[in-house]
Amino acid sequence: MSMDSFLQNIANSITLGSLYALIAIGYTMVYGIIRLINFAHADLLMVAAYVAFYGIFIFALPWWVAFAIAIALTTLLGMSIEKLAYRPLRNAPRISVLISAIGVSFLLENIGIVVLGARPKPFPRPEALVWNIQAGNISFLSLTIIIPIVTVILLLAVTYMVKKTKIGIAMRAVSRDFETSSLMAVDVNKVVGTTFAVGSALAAVGGLLWSLQYPQVDPLMGVFPGLKCFIAAVMGGIGSIPGAMLGGFLLGTIEVMLVGFMPDLSGYRDAFAFVILILILLFRPGGILGENVVEKV
Amino acid sequence: MDKRNGIKNLLTVALLAGTCLLFFWAENNLDNFQLRILNLAAIFAILGLSMNLVIGFTGMFSLGHSGFMCVGAYTAAILTMSPASKELIYYMEPIIPILAHIQWPIFPAILMAGLVAAVFGLLVGFPALRLRDDYLAIATLGFAEIIRIVVTNTISITNGSLGLKDIPSINSIWVYWGSAIITIIILKRIINSSWGYAFMAIRDNEIAAEAMGISIFKHKLLSFTIGAFFAGVAGALMGFIITSIDPTMFRFLFTFQILLIVVLGGMGSLTGTVISAIVITIMMEVLRFVEEPIDLFGILSIPGLPGMRMVIFSIGLLMVILFYRQGLMGTREFNWDWVLSRLGRGKSKERGDSI
Numbered sequence: 197m198s199m200d201s202f203l204q205n206i207a208n209s210i211t212l213g214s215l216y217a218l219i220a221i222g223y224t225m226v227y228g229i230i231r232l233i234n235f236a237h238a239d240l241l242m243v244a245a246y247v248a249f250y251g252i253f254i255f256a257l258p259w260w261v262a263f264a265i266a267i268a269l270t271t272l273l274g275m276s277i278e279k280l281a282y283r284p285l286r287n288a289p290r291i292s293v294l295i296s297a298i299g300v301s302f303l304l305e306n307i308g309i310v311v312l313g314a315r316p317k318p319f320p321r322p323e324a325l326v327w328n329i330q331a332g333n334i335s336f337l338s339l340t341i342i343i344p345i346v347t348v349i350l351l352l353a354v355t356y357m358v359k360k361t362k363i364g365i366a367m368r369a370v371s372r373d374f375e376t377s378s379l380m381a382v383d384v385n386k387v388v389g390t391t392f393a394v395g396s397a398l399a400a401v402g403g404l405l406w407s408l409q410y411p412q413v414d415p416l417m418g419v420f421p422g423l424k425c426f427i428a429a430v431m432g433g434i435g436s437i438p439g440a441m442l443g444g445f446l447l448g449t450i451e452v453m454l455v456g457f458m459p460d461l462s463g464y465r466d467a468f469a470f471v472i473l474i475l476i477l478l479f480r481p482g483g484i485l486g487e488n489v490v491e492k493v
Numbered sequence: 494m495d496k497r498n499g500i501k502n503l504l505t506v507a508l509l510a511g512t513c514l515l516f517f518w519a520e521n522n523l524d525n526f527q528l529r530i531l532n533l534a535a536i537f538a539i540l541g542l543s544m545n546l547v548i549g550f551t552g553m554f555s556l557g558h559s560g561f562m563c564v565g566a567y568t569a570a571i572l573t574m575s576p577a578s579k580e581l582i583y584y585m586e587p588i589i590p591i592l593a594h595i596q597w598p599i600f601p602a603i604l605m606a607g608l609v610a611a612v613f614g615l616l617v618g619f620p621a622l623r624l625r626d627d628y629l630a631i632a633t634l635g636f637a638e639i640i641r642i643v644v645t646n647t648i649s650i651t652n653g654s655l656g657l658k659d660i661p662s663i664n665s666i667w668v669y670w671g672s673a674i675i676t677i678i679i680l681k682r683i684i685n686s687s688w689g690y691a692f693m694a695i696r697d698n699e700i701a702a703e704a705m706g707i708s709i710f711k712h713k714l715l716s717f718t719i720g721a722f723f724a725g726v727a728g729a730l731m732g733f734i735i736t737s738i739d740p741t742m743f744r745f746l747f748t749f750q751i752l753l754i755v756v757l758g759g760m761g762s763l764t765g766t767v768i769s770a771i772v773i774t775i776m777m778e779v780l781r782f783v784e785e786p787i788d789l790f791g792i793l794s795i796p797g798l799p800g801m802r803m804v805i806f807s808i809g810l811l812m813v814i815l816f817y818r819q820g821l822m823g824t825r826e827f828n829w830d831w832v833l834s835r836l837g838r839g840k841s842k843e844r845g846d847s848i
Contacts, residue, residue, distance in 0.1 A: 284815055290626050291554045296814045302749055303807035309800030311515055401540045417802075419745075423638075428630065467642035470635030477632055478620050 199454070207340045209452035210421065210445075211409060214347040217444025219402040219425035220438055221354060223279045228435035229391045230286070231369045232293050235301035236277050237423020240396050241403030244270040244482055245319065245413045246312055248404055252320050259322035267400040274396025275389055283385065308415030314413035319407040326408060335466065343405050350398060358437065359482035363390055373437065427473040433486020442484060447472065501829040512674070516666050528666060530733065530778050535669035536730045538770035539676045543696040543723030543752040546680060546728060548752075549824075550689065551716040552696030554630045556723050556748050557617060560637030562745035563644060564613050565606035565652055565736035566732040570660045573733075576831025585655065586648045599663065600700060603672070603729045611718050613640065618717040622710065634745065645740040656739025663733040673767075676723055680763060683719065692716050696761075709768020746803075753810050758821050765822030773806075780805060792804040 202213060219241065226234045244266045251262030281300045287291045327338045358364040366387045369377040378384045406421060407413055432443025448470060455462045476483065519531060540558065547555050571579075576594050578589075585595070597605070607794045617636045624632050651657070663669075683689050691712045694702035703709050732738050754773050758765030783801045813820060 231627070233631060281811060281815070288818065291552075291760075292631060292814055292818055293549070294554060294627055296811060298749065298752070299807050299810040299814060302538060302803060303811065305802040306800045306807060310798045310804055314799065360777065423634075427635075430628075430631075463646040467639045470639050473635050474620060474632055477624055477628055480622070481628070 202335050204336070205452050205456040207336045209332070209449040211343050211446025211448075212452055213445035214344040215402060215406055215409065215444075216220070216425050216428045216440045216448045217423070218350060218398060218405070218442045219349045219421060220440035220490075222398040222402070222429040223426050223436060224429040225354075225367075225391050225395045225398075225432055226439040227429065229367060229388055230282065230283065230293075231290065232297060233426060234395070235294075235297040235422070236274075236304060237395065237399055238418035238425075239301050239308070239427070240270050240274055240399040241406060241418040241421060242308060242413070242415060243273055244400035244403035245407040246308070248407070249317060249413055252322075259320070259324070263404055265275035266404060267397055269398035270403070271393050271397045274392045276397070278389060278445065283388075287352050305415055305419070312415055312416060316412045316417075318321065319411040319413050321408060321411055323458050329478070337390055337409075339405070343409065345440075346401065346405065350401065351437065354394065354398070355437055363387065367391055380476050388430050389391040424469045430473060430483055433483025436483070436485045439483055439485035446484075495741070497833075499835070500725045503830060504829050504832075509674075512670075515571055516670055517594050518781065520666050525664070525798075528664065532664075532666060532669040532730075532734055532776060533775035534771045535666075535673040536734065537751070537754060537774050538767045539723055539727040539730070541758065541766040541770045542673075542676055542680055543727070544751050545755045545758070545763065545766045545784070546692075547716055548755055549762070549766075550684060550696060551692040551713060552699075553622065553713060553717065555621075555624060555633040555717065555720070556630050557621075557633030557637040558720075558751050559743040559745065559747040560617075560633075560640035561614060561721040562728030562747065563612040563637075563640055563740065565610040565728030566730075566738045566743070567644060567657070568609040568725070569599075569602045569606035569652070569729030570732045571658045572597040572605060573661050573796055574598055574657065574659060575661075582655075582658055583649075583652050585653065585755025587654045588652075589649050592650065598666070599661065599733065605644040605727055606729035607722040609728040610728065611722035612716040613725075615714065617721075618714045620762055621656045622713045622717060634748075637743075637745070637748065641740050643741055651740075654740060656733075656737060658737040660736045662736045669730055669734070672726060672820070676726070677763060677767065680719075680723075685762070688712065688715060688770035693761075716754065720781065750806075756810060756820055758812055759823045759825070760818055761824035762822035762826055764812045764818070764825070764827040769821055776806075786802075 212414045219237070222237055222240075223234065226232060226237065247266035247269050248259075248262045251257045251265055252259055255262075257265070277300055281296045282293060285296055323341065327340065329336055329338055356364075358367060366377070367390070369380065369382055370384055370387045374384055377387075402421075402425075403418070406415075425444065428443035428447040429440045430443070431446060432439030432441065443465075450472070451465060453467060454468055455465055461468075495701060520529065523531065540562070544558050547553050571588075571592055574582075575596055579593055617633065621629060621632045621636060640705075644653050645655070684692070691702070691707045693708055694705065694707055695712055699709060728743075750773070753768060754769050757773065758767070758769030780802045783805070784799050
């Protein structure tokens, strides 16, 4: 591999890693608080992308208005999903909630297919956001810089919220113990709702950036990024926000480099993430930054 | 007591004979399309039963069923296709020589499909079953996806993404429902054996079960492997009914459909699974009309809506899990005591058995 293509791969892995990290944070927050793999999280990416797509193409809105509406609607959707499909099952066996999450995910995907059609559509790239940068022999899109910056800013904001604000303290309390925190006058439903709102907003931003980077939208576009971001969250240590960031970057880098160095294996690219997942689950189930919790009777 | 058991055995034999008559009638009177749906229902019943053994009876939330089906379908297809059509189909890369000239009869091939899937189940289960709940779910989902991707990439064995065509076609209801009934009998016997009690003990309380001296890992692996075996058998049958398979068939969607059957029928009830497999398979065909263009008296026409069926099924799944979590049968089974007591001949003190 030449130096140029190596640098190109570095740029690609930073972009992909940031996207994974951004979406993984949403997974990790929701998992941290109600111990649920929110399968519907992946489909929120798709919803956000489509809202922006229709905002720009049908209603001819400026891109930033469309993006803002997309984030707002996705946040609302995420909160409604929690309220309608997860909250009634809070005291049910975990398998039931998981089945409910799978049901919601399939519902969203198929409503997407019915309403929007299964055919992929090209996503618009606003000129204000996407332009080409030429540096020596390598050229890259402005997104290579914008995406990591957005990710880092949002990561810092979320970390601040969780560590310093009142609602963040409540979130950490609820994630430790539902009952005790409700005895301490924490409104559990409100806290869980807020967690979903933040997680969904992050998913929306992730979905928008994803569609800018890979400018195509279809109703199933969220499935694979969703699974991989969950894997990234597990790699980093589920429940840990810096862990999600680390996991996202690692997974993105490993994937890009694997294909870059060993093009013969590119057919196995999607399997690779799962292999990593299984290795992590077996040898360090708490993830890289997570704590290994021993289950007590 | 003996008399009662005698009656029950007699009733069971009568039921089996009645079912056979029904199949005989169906084979001669139903058209090909109806027969095909009925056969498909048998395959979904096997799939549902095997998944219920793992999820409903042993309490392991595994989402890897489509992977084992995939293994079974490919094994059976490669074993039964004629050497001539193999030569024709594998044009990207020729098939490896050992497999090029074999052609097995269908029954050994179905059995082999189950066994190969069971070996995969053992290999997957060995690492995966150390995990629990949602981690197990995501790991098995991952394994299923890995199996699918490996199948797509090992072109000299599986013909890659082009898939396999010209798999011998079987229309006989006896093969499909015969396999389903054998599955029901075997699983029923397993569940009523010490294995089955161990499975259910693990489901209800793993720690208590371990304290009672049940080897958790061994029984989990056993249940998972048996589940994989029957998933493989169902995969083989799926190949014979559709006559062509490719890796995209065995996506997560398949597992979702089976999960729907298991949840609707009741996690932990074989009877419920069989009933809901039949209902869902028929519904899948009946509801096809919602995806086709509808023309109302030439005035109003609604364009076709592909995906609408899955919307309905997803809502159905959500409704069941939110409002009627035990499903159709809960953990109850069909049994003669219940039927007899309903008929007024049962002894009331034995009614406890029926739960």
